[in-house]
Amino acid sequence: MRQSILLLLLSVLAFSCREKKPAPEVVVEQPKKASTTFYEVNQKVYVHAHFGLSLRKSPDPKAEKVGVAQYGEALEIVALPEADQTYVAETVDEFQLKGHWVKVKNADQKEAYVFDGYLASFPTIEEEPEEDMAxxxxxxxxxxxxxxxxxxxxxxxxxxxxxxxxxxxxxxxxxxxxxxxxxxxxxxxxxxxxxxxxxxxxxxxxxxxxxxxxxxxxxxxxxxxxxxxxxxxxxxxxxxxxxxxxxxxxxxxxx
Structure with a gap:
């Protein structure tokens, strides 16, 4: 009798070991880096600078000026800027208007760098509003x-x-x-x-x-x-x- 019970227990234990599945591998997702820009490559952006924006040969405020993008002009993003290219364009007391130098091309397919702090993903308003609307x-x-x-x-x-x-x-x-x-x-x-x-x-x-x-x-x-x-x-x-x-x-x- 004891031998029979022992054999039964061994059989149950062996069956349990066969059926037990390995614990699933836990995949830890790496946190995504926050984007430093509001735009992507090939996206169209618009100039919202009051007097236009200087187009420069390299990503530097002292670089050679190769043109001007006028207020309302559309530009196409060619390449995203490096995160460490932060530039302060204006300082008002403790407030700083910061941004990056981004590579763009204009309607003439001319490529240059421009400060993105005065760009937006929507166009300027050039038309009259509807009646009875501010x-x-x-x-x-x-x-x-x-x-x-x-x-x-x-x-x-x-x-x-x-x-x-x-x-x-x-x-x-x-x-x-x-x-x-x-x-x-x-x-x-x-x-x-x-x-x-x-x-x-x-x-x-x-x-x-x-x-x-x-x-x-x-x-x-x-x-x-x-x-x-x-x-x-x-x-x-x-x-x-x-x-x-x-x-x-x-x-x-x-x-």
Missing amino acids: LPEWFYMTLSKPKGEREITPPNEKEGIVEGYKQAYQDGGEFELILYNGGVTQFLRIPTSTLSFSQALVVLRSFYFSNAKNLKIVRNAKTKKIKVNDTDNPYEWLEFEEKGDKVIVGFYSAD
Whole structure:
């Protein structure tokens, strides 16, 4: 009897060993490196620099200048920049507008290097907006589609509001227009996933002040807001502020 039980136990143990599968190999994925650019090779990008961009023979601000890419001009990416090619184009108090030197070619197939801090993946606005639509609202439709209908702001005599409205967008952005007795205010609340603070500053100061020749840009050390205005018109100015995951851009115009 004991011999039979022993043989039975040995048989069960042998069967269990045969059926047991080896543990699956654990594959640990290496973290992906964060991209230093918003574009890819062969992608088309557009110049949003107010007075155009210098095209240079090599990736250096002191390299030979071989041409100029004008505001709104389309360029094609030829090669991505090295991550350590960071260049600071503007410094405003503690704020720095940084970027890289990227190799591009223009419509004439001429290849050169250009600073990418003034480039964007969407074109500049060259056409008139639809009727009953503010230009910034028209502009934002190039970034994201509207979400729902406008939310009308009722008149408020105490605050001097004559009329206004808000328009939400699918990316979480929002445009707001308020018409006062003494002027108008416009706000763009842009997710940083759509435009970074630097991109918003570059794109929108040229967008609002495309005809200005004497732009002034200052940073308030206390509020950290950046103010941009045309020195020839002190009654209109832009303010840029980063709050959480939003870039708040306010345009103020007084009568």
